[in-house]
Amino acid sequence: MINDKKKYLEHIDDKEEIITLRKLLDDIEIVMRDKIVIATNFLNPYQRTLCYSLLNRFIDISYHEEGGYEDAERKVIIIYPDYLKYTKLDDFISVFKITTSYDFSDLSHKDILGSLMGLGIKREKIGDIIILKDFAEIIISKELKDYISFNLKKISNQTAIINEIDKEDIIIIKPKYKEIQTTISSLRLDVLIAAIFNLSRKNSSDIINSGKVKVDFKPIDNVSFKLNGGELISVRKKGRVKFEGILGESKKGKYRILIHKYIG
Incomplete structure (x- = not known):
């Protein structure tokens, strides 16, 4: 349905992001052909800007970005047929609150990310990780919700206690x-x-x-x-x-x- 995909990528100078954009073109094609809704992996602002340069060239689709909260750094782009209303779409992300059995203050962003990736989860399936004084909030692809719930037992050397929360309950802190x-x-x-x-x-x-x-x-x-x-x-x-x-x-x-x- 999308003829000559290489032509759509001619303006992209960053060769490292070509794979991301090729996958995006495949997703766009599926949405247009099958009339379904698809979410990308989590993308940083630069990657999303590159994606918009492609998405805006197709009049039969619409898209919306979602990262759990407005100022999230990493977000997915939800692509859907133009005739759908975004408010009617399924959610594609989940949010966990994580505490530990001992002293959470000893843990860092790196510890939590490392524990998730240690389960075989790719970085692009993980959104923002928000570190607070006594707990953390992690935003992940909804497809991994059950897998993380059952398998994330420890962070560093501490027992992990996991609870799903609503996006509306995310606590935002300004970076120091x-x-x-x-x-x-x-x-x-x-x-x-x-x-x-x-x-x-x-x-x-x-x-x-x-x-x-x-x-x-x-x-x-x-x-x-x-x-x-x-x-x-x-x-x-x-x-x-x-x-x-x-x-x-x-x-x-x-x-x-x-x-x-x-x-x-």
């Missing part, structure tokens, strides 16, 4: 961050990373060139990539920062900038 003001000579990516993570320009450039940096979830390997303000920058094994914007510019052309460096 350290506010940093600093001065940089230019708005290049390598310059900002060097300043924020206390690196030399060479080390900063090496990190970018090795593919360890994402800007708004998009892999960037160009050291001279120019920032405008508002970008979320993640550096593998070093953390995430939000470049909030420029506070001022000196007579010598240097920029005073505001950064939020996320903690935990």
